Amino acid sequence: AQRVTQPEKLLSVFKGAPVELKCNYSYSGSPELFWYVQYSRQRLQLLLRHISRESIKGFTADLNKGETSFHLKKPFAQEEDSAMYYCALSVLNRDDKIIFGKGTRLHILP
Amino acid sequence: GAGVSQSPSNKVTEKGKDVELRCDPISGHTALYWYRQRLGQGLEFLIYFQGNSAPDKSGLPSDRFSAERTGESVSTLTIQRTQQEDSAVYLCASSLAQGVYEQYFGPGTRLTVT
Numbered sequence: 001a002q003r004v005t006q007p008e009k010l011l012s013v014f015k016g017a018p019v020e021l022k023c024n025y026s027y028s029g030s031p032e033l034f035w036y037v038q039y040s041r042q043r044l045q046l047l048l049r050h051i052s053r054e055s056i057k058g059f060t061a062d063l064n065k066g067e068t069s070f071h072l073k074k075p076f077a078q079e080e081d082s083a084m085y086y087c088a089l090s091v092l093n094r095d096d097k098i099i100f101g102k103g104t105r106l107h108i109l110p
Numbered sequence: 111g112a113g114v115s116q117s118p119s120n121k122v123t124e125k126g127k128d129v130e131l132r133c134d135p136i137s138g139h140t141a142l143y144w145y146r147q148r149l150g151q152g153l154e155f156l157i158y159f160q161g162n163s164a165p166d167k168s169g170l171p172s173d174r175f176s177a178e179r180t181g182e183s184v185s186t187l188t189i190q191r192t193q194q195e196d197s198a199v200y201l202c203a204s205s206l207a208q209g210v211y212e213q214y215f216g217p218g219t220r221l222t223v224t
Binding site for chain 2: 036045
């Protein structure tokens, strides 16, 4: 069965320092991977998805099939990046639901 | 256009009472999910509806929890004989189809069981 692991429950990073939120998945085929974000008092929303290969708010994520990872990175953290981040996996199968990781709370220190 | 809406936004109930939470997905979205988010915790999958297929109920924590969806529209999540551990924010999300499409989340219903 598909699984998504986010090993860090909480990550504290100083403003201006690089950020890396880890995400590992288990799936034998070709997955579609996402990062969702929930800012304080806002709805959970899509941040970026693998297939788009774009940078959103300075964040990027590269799919590494060899390491089965989809880590989220940003070179210089900003205070407004403080939020809860969820990695999610889906497959092109009509019956399968999207699978979310447990989430990582990112806290940017001033 | 209108996003996913949920009602009520807040619900306080006494232990042992039944509650019903409502979700209005985005029109045309065939997939609908319910999640639970306890204070300070991550997302917990509850149930998934996709078109006319049988719902995936694998995340429901007990038989006190049930959900229905009328066609491809409104869904209701019912919790019977509520317990204090049911206190959480209940989130609904919809997407155009299964899996690979973006999920749009509602604002949630904050349930407090006293």
